[in-house]
Amino acid sequence: MPIDPVCWMHVERNSEYTAEYNGQKYYFCSLKCKKKIEKAPQKYLGVKSPMKMPE
Numbered sequence: 611m612p613i614d615p616v617c618w619m620h621v622e623r624n625s626e627y628t629a630e631y632n633g634q635k636y637y638f639c640s641l642k643c644k645k646k647i648e649k650a651p652q653k654y655l656g657v658k659s660p661m662k663m664p665e
C-alpha cells in the first residue's frame with residue numbers, strides 16, 4: 611500500500627491524488643497533501659529518513 615509522503619498515511623492505490631517526481635509515483639490522501647508537495651517537493655521527498663523512530 612502506498613504511503614502519503616506528506617502525512618504518512620496509507621493511501622489506496624486507486625487514489626485520485628497522485629503525482630510524479632523523478633520518475634517516481636506518489637500517492638496522496640487528499641488534495642491538501644498534494645498541494646503541499648507541489649509547493650515544496652524537496653521538503654517531503656529530499657529527506658533520507660523522514661520517519662523518526664522513537665529512541
Ligand SMILES: [Zn+2]
Nearest residue numbers: 614617639643
Ligand atoms: Zn496526506
